[in-house]
Amino acid sequence: MTQIFAYIPFSNGVAEDVAMEFPTAAAKIDKGASLTAVLTGSGADLDKAANDMTGLYAEVIKISHGDLAYPNAEVVRKALVNVIPAGSIVLAPHNTFGMDLAPGLSVKMNASYAADIVDFAGVEGTTLKASRQELGGAVSTHVAVDIASGAVITIRPGSFAAVEGKTASGAVVDKSANAGDLSAKRKFLEVVQAEVGDVDITKADVLVSIGRGIEEQENIEIAEELAKAMKTVVSCSRPIVDAKWLEKGRQVGTSGKTVKPKVYLAMGISGSFQHLGGLKGNPFIVAVNKNPKAPIFQVADVGIVANIIEFMPELTSAINDL
Numbered sequence: 235m236t237q238i239f240a241y242i243p244f245s246n247g248v249a250e251d252v253a254m255e256f257p258t259a260a261a262k263i264d265k266g267a268s269l270t271a272v273l274t275g276s277g278a279d280l281d282k283a284a285n286d287m288t289g290l291y292a293e294v295i296k297i298s299h300g301d302l303a304y305p306n307a308e309v310v311r312k313a314l315v316n317v318i319p320a321g322s323i324v325l326a327p328h329n330t331f332g333m334d335l336a337p338g339l340s341v342k343m344n345a346s347y348a349a350d351i352v353d354f355a356g357v358e359g360t361t362l363k364a365s366r367q368e369l370g371g372a373v374s375t376h377v378a379v380d381i382a383s384g385a386v387i388t389i390r391p392g393s394f395a396a397v398e399g400k401t402a403s404g405a406v407v408d409k410s411a412n413a414g415d416l417s418a419k420r421k422f423l424e425v426v427q428a429e430v431g432d433v434d435i436t437k438a439d440v441l442v443s444i445g446r447g448i449e450e451q452e453n454i455e456i457a458e459e460l461a462k463a464m465k466t467v468v469s470c471s472r473p474i475v476d477a478k479w480l481e482k483g484r485q486v487g488t489s490g491k492t493v494k495p496k497v498y499l500a501m502g503i504s505g506s507f508q509h510l511g512g513l514k515g516n517p518f519i520v521a522v523n524k525n526p527k528a529p530i531f532q533v534a535d536v537g538i539v540a541n542i543i544e545f546m547p548e549l550t551s552a553i554n555d556l
């Protein structure tokens with residue numbers, strides 16, 4: 235039987251959304267696989283996150299140690315390799331920490347490594363069939379992962395459907411005693427909180443989000459007018475921040491803010507996975523883009539092929555006329 239272990243990231247005792255997506259990913263690898271959640275940390279936060287996972291996973295392993303209290307991939311790798319049996323498949327999120335953790339873990343486990351997987355098509359013999367997206371989602375590639383000696387795989391958050399409700403009645407197993415020597419050369423220093431900025435886009439129910447399609451800094455006013463009509467604020471993709479047209483606190487994405495609006499207007503945004511990675515809670519996405527093949531249309535609930543410089547003022551006046 236395929237043994238799959240899902241590494242669950244959490245903060246303040248709350249597991250990241252990807253914890254709900256791992257069971258779907260594991261079922262696409264092998265419906266009959268045994269799936270175990272693994273959490274590392276310390277104290278009450280670890281206990282809370284681990285207990286929450288018992289509703290989703292048949293078995294939940296916690297590894298508690300003071301040195302695991304803060305994210306340090308070198309230390310987490312050491313703990314995992316002592317607890318997860320050789321030959322297993324390990325799933326981790328393809329985020330900053332997962333990208334730090336996973337390649338070295340695969341080396342330590344003498345297992346294959348596959349990164350940023352968005353889908354699985356089952357196992358044939360000792361080959362796991364998976365797929366990735368390249369070139370900002372414009373191209374899909376098929377990947378054959380040799381799982382004869384196990385594999386460490388990072389999955390792209392948001393690619394697999396989240397399981398809903400309580401789907402398991404697992405128990406927490408404490409494997410802290412098995413963690414072994416956790417001494418490391420890399421030392422945790424401090425957590426530096428990101429600045430909130432002039433507006434807090436994480437609290438908005440509706441976001442008017444602009445991308446490179448806004449074309450010029452002067453055009454941002456058009457988006458501000460639309461946001462004002464909709465009684466909300468403007469967020470953006472990274473190129474807008476890189477150009478210093480809006481401040482960093484407005485950026486949505488893996489290196490920006492995670493937002494959970496109910497409605498997301500993506501104006502002139504191509505739909506890169508780094509951008510979509512910041513979009514949580516399954517919002518209703520309205521995408522406006524002049525390129526009918528823009529990847530954003532693959533995830534949008536409503537797609538409109540139009541020039542945003544003309545479209546946004548028309549939408550603004552239509553809303554103001556209501």
Ligand SMILES: Cc1cc2nc3c(=O)[nH]c(=O)nc-3n(C[C@H](O)[C@H](O)[C@H](O)COP(=O)(O)OP(=O)(O)OC[C@H]3O[C@@H](n4cnc5c(N)ncnc54)[C@H](O)[C@@H]3O)c2cc1C
Pocket residue numbers: 444445446447448449470471472473474485486487488489490491501502503504505506508509512522523524525528540541542543
């Ligand atoms: C490590 C790393 C982290 C990253 N983190 C982030 C992140 O947090 N957030 C983020 O957003 N990106 C991030 N990126 C960048 C990301 O890869 C993309 O480059 C970026 O999201 C693209 O932004 P965009 O969609 O605005 O621009 P583009 O990809 O250039 O797309 C612009 C879109 O606008 C359309 N368009 C052009 N003119 C018009 C018009 N007049 N009307 C309508 N449509 C028009 C085009 O057809 C195109 O689809 C990161 C990249 C790396 C490598």
